[in-house]
Amino acid sequence: MTSTTPAPIAVALDAPDLETAVAWARAAGPHVRTLKVGLELYLRCGREAVEAVRSASGGREVFLDLKLHDIPNTVAGAVRSVADLAPDYLTVHAAGGPAMVRAAAEALPAGRVTAVTVLTSLSAQDLDRIGLAGPALDAVRRLAALSVAAGARALVCSPQEVLAVREEVGPDIVLVTPGVRPAGAALGDQARVATPEQALADGADLLVIGRPITGAADPGQAAAGLAAALAPGAR
């Protein structure tokens, strides 16, 4: 089954080797808008992973999830090092501060610097322990606003915060939500989660989904099933 309009899903290709990532990209590519290359794959396979995944998926968008977090000068250099790969999305941690986000945005004028607000694996208790007192939503809103003011064109937040973040940053910023789990799926290490249907209803633009697809016996079929369930007529 091939979906005519690819679903607003970025499949997280968290694979231990390039062969597996390429097989997942080939299987899921026809059904989804975006393929995500994260730290596991990039640190093992490097730039080759981006080219291979793009080509195996038939030219889908590439989301390079490196979550850069360092002083502004170092982050700007890191962004310049991957700019020629032309990622559609490249992540930095919003907690690096406005000067760091601005340095990244200036180094990638053609792509979307995407600021990660608060990791979706962190619960209220975790946030308390690391000294981010108060509800996650407060920190997410604050980091979202400062990142957009510094030039980020996309944000990562949990689906539980997407409504409030949309209200904070308006309609032009792409809101990306990991922590997405189909009803009944295992949470794994994700803490702040919602179903894909709920995330889209609340205004998410792109759902990051990894293990519910890549951990399935048939990742292509899992991606096709999710795409069909999220098609405009099906919701």
Ligand SMILES: O=c1ccn([C@@H]2O[C@H](COP(=O)(O)O)[C@@H](O)[C@H]2O)c(=O)[nH]1
């Ligand atoms: O806050 C964040 C930021 C990034 N991620 C990444 O998304 C995927 C989620 O994979 P699942 O298997 O669906 O849990 C993964 O690559 C993370 O590095 C995130 O989960 N939360």
